[in-house]
Amino acid sequence: AVANGRSLVGIGVSRHHIRGLNYTALHNETNFLYCAVGHPLFECDDKQINELIKEAEVITSNYMRDKESRNDGLNYQNSAVAYHDEGIAHLILSGEFIGYLPDHYAQFWVDKGIFKAIQPSKYHYDIPVVLITSKTNASSPLANAMIDEIKRCYAV
Template sequence: MQVHDVDLRLLRIFVAIVECGGLSAAESRLNIGRSTISSHLSDLEVRLGIKLCKRGRSGFELTEPGRITYQASLELLQQCEAFATTVASSKDELAGRATISVIDTMVSDPRCGVARAISALRAKSDKIQFEINVCEAREVETSVVNGRSLVGLGVSRHQLRGLEYQPLHNEVNYLYCGVGHPLYDCDASETDSLLAEAEVISSNYTRDKESRNDGLNYQNSAVAYHDEGIAHLILSGQFIGYLPEHYASYWVDKGVFKPILPTKYNYQIPVMLISSKSSASSPLATALIEEIKRCHHHQ
């Protein structure tokens, strides 16, 4: 089939639906109503002559042709972005979509150079569109691998082939309890016995016991996949958990959180600037990487 402008628009809508996990969830990203999104999806299915997904009470699910179309759509849209960027670079101007994936709560770290890099790039060109996706650590890497993002800021235990990893800084994490937890106001002599009983929040984000080996009580009675979720659980006064110092300091300063034996219970994770080796020649990707590095080191 011939690909026209209308098809590219429909494919972008389809990609958004898949990445959001359904039509309703895609409303806020696309800024259009569910019925309109449904109509556009139906139009695309008619244009392609295939059923892309199952949707109904059982939820949203891609068909096999839908899965293949999604992957092909990503490749096509990336090529369109690359074309626009290449043409712009031939005119010595920065243009295109600067997509950045980050792990959550990076915004509270004063060392993070993303905001300053965006400001610097906007000063150089008003033809750049910025998109930031906040996701889990592994998603940051896969987002860069599949070309969804030009760069990522995250952590990595097992580096993926085809990606460049440039260390930015070490993020220090401490073990915290909240007001109402027995450890918050206990005597020093009671700390060890109360720690043995305290339930620790599990999180695949930091690989838990595999990375810390701290001998604490992980019962899976409290699980969170983002720092914000961990904070909610600590605020309940029922659980203890690890958080980055820069993020937890908001509650520490208010007297709501307290680090537990910080010299013993702490660990560091290197925060990386992650980019694709294959996109290194893109002028926009190069400019974005250089600005993030420069702004990170000149806080």
Template sequence: MLGNLADIDLRMLRVFCAIVEAGGFTAAQARLNTSLSRLSVVVRDLEERLGYSVCRRGSSGFQLTDQGQELFEATQLLFADIERFRQHANRLAPNAREHLQIGSVDSLISLPCAPLPLALKHLRQRLPQVRPNLHLMRPDELEQAVLDERLHLAIGAFHHQLSGLNYQPLFDEEQNLYCAKGHPLFACHDAQLSLEHICAADYVGRGYMAENQRPHDLHFNQAINAYSMEAIATLIFSTAYLGYLPSHYAANWVAQGQLRALLPERLAYRSSFHCITRQGQEPRTALATLLDCLELAGQQLGNRQQRLSEGQGR
């Protein structure tokens, strides 16, 4: 049974909650970037510390015990209380400044319709005393951090919607399949390319995406995983792999003749980006203001893009 709570207990409880949120050990692997054996050891150690079983795993799949379900619910309340205590304690400091913990995926800075930079400008004008801290993470890490109240708000392309989170649509991002100069497919004309050729080439996948989330349900020869756009681009530039990148992120390299999109009319797809916040979190002026600023920035950028399109049309 638990005596005094130690840091190691909190770490084990966070891993346990992440497994539950993911729906099992296998799905939690990518989210936590660790091995099945390591997850099993953590849960076993937690069960030994508690003195009871928290879950069943086997051929029938992952299932919480009655005690495990109650523990999960109690742990969610514990982490929420810890975050509220931290915020309250910080506000007691002399000349305390309110901090906003904001998360985002990487490589959005070159996307014209991404509203966060403009939203932060508006936030600074409205609430100059607020200090935003920006964290770059994978989409699955962002969701978990918002659930754990380590982040107040996050922006990303999320391939499922978790209970306990609000998802507010923001914008879309085009993705294309690329190879680098020097790859065998780079010099092939589109008429010579087939899906069989493309799927036979070694492919770098996004390690945080499940197998059933493949673009266009294509069965790529997935040789390796990466966990950020920079990492995927690096592996593509090795000329050993194909991989998907945001079109805006790859545009300069395409213009320089270093990257090529493969069958873009057929293989491109669009990712929907959302802003996520935790359901039921304590209302805060700074967070509400940032949400308003994101909406305003999105409208302004949309109007700007429309004016540019109309100008080009003339």
């Protein structure tokens, strides 16, 4: 929306930069690989994980938190595709899929004992959360105040 001028400010995850936009890193979002109650990986012991994970159906996203950004050895051949964290979470909740989610997003289900991170020391990655502004489109005083406040809050 910032690229086409519909919005003056954006916040999102991004490793790919579009010409004409400014990107200011705010913080990193940690993503872990999760399964849910009912999935074979949820209750298995450590000896079984390596075999079961090779056969697991993995959810991929259509945006940049995707398999090409990781070299994790998971089977992405017959995977589901989701467009948002909500879709990934619902597919994980089915007990049929595993997938990466931001830790803060998955924490609700982890606290309830419904989600479990799979080998978190091995299956995790960080992605930058960025403030996005246009290099060419004029900003409003309100947008400038918001940008300044966001930068102040994140000490950037």
